[in-house]
Amino acid sequence: MNFTIALLAGLVLLLPGITALVSWNLQGATHGAKRPELQLSSVTALFVALGIAIVMHVLGYALVSLFWAAAIELGTHVTPVGEIMQNPYEMALALSVGTSKPASGTIETFLIIILFECLLAWRLIGSNGLDIAMESSDVRSQGWVFQHIVRPLRHGYTPIAYVLTTASHGEYGIGYEGIVADIRQGENGELKSIGLAEPQRFIYQIVTDDPDKPRRKPRLATHDREWVGGLVALDGSVIRNIVIHNVSNEIVDEVEETPPAEDGAFETLPVETIAAPAALAPPKKPRARRKPVVPPDQPPPVEAPES
């Protein structure tokens, strides 16, 4: 085997591992939660690709050998369609050491098997099972962004951020609440910027209920909530603090599927099962006055004669 063919064969053998790396990188590109790449050397990437390729080939060889043995056994009971084809893996090994030449159709079969292994590697990297298995390992070193935004998003939740900014006027400040569309971290993991889609803008204030009691705990009050629409991008320098909540997509779908209110059919349960407010409740019957209990050793009270 000359050098060019050997290089091509090596690339074909590494193809499942390279596919896994491409799948991993593309997942990162679609996340939009970015942090500068850390010291992940190309040697590590090559090692990972080689390891995945070996695992895929071992699995592929086991399945192909099983299928070939079953097909040969089946051929003894039913009339075979054609000649028995050589096992593609054994053909590839024999071809690499130069002991035999490939039979017709064997190379094509081997390439199809390699493509199936690539597909399996692609699905494996993007699967929920692998994510659960690697739950504790934050591979991209994103920290809280990984645990509270990236992972919930992959499992059917929408991250919603509540951000208080440093833009203030006196005791008032501006805050936003919206769907996390984009989030960036610096080299040390600090928050660089965040983008909120379809945000609500509000004014926040730290108020004390009773000014005469200054030692009483103040509370955060919000005023003038309004829908801004579009997207607001906030730089890390203007963010005072941020709270992330995750809303289940099932809740969103159920709210959207609830019929509109105009026809009065908003309720998915019978109206009778829901407690009506006190103003709409039927009037109560007047309760009968109870007779006073008189101890047996005292004379009964004398009722006043009616006039």
Added chain:
Amino acid sequence: MATITTRQHQRHTAAAARRVGGYSELIRLSAERGHSGAGSMVTRNAITGQWSVRPRAS
């Protein structure tokens, strides 16, 4: 550069938030749903307009 959530996903979630009265209300419903378990559903009281999570009618 792609964003975390698609525009369609964002519009869908924002529309649900507008119906229930804001993102805070949507977060409250999601938390209630988490406590109630899988056998519950989101309902709206036709009289008071209050959204809540109730056990699913069998």
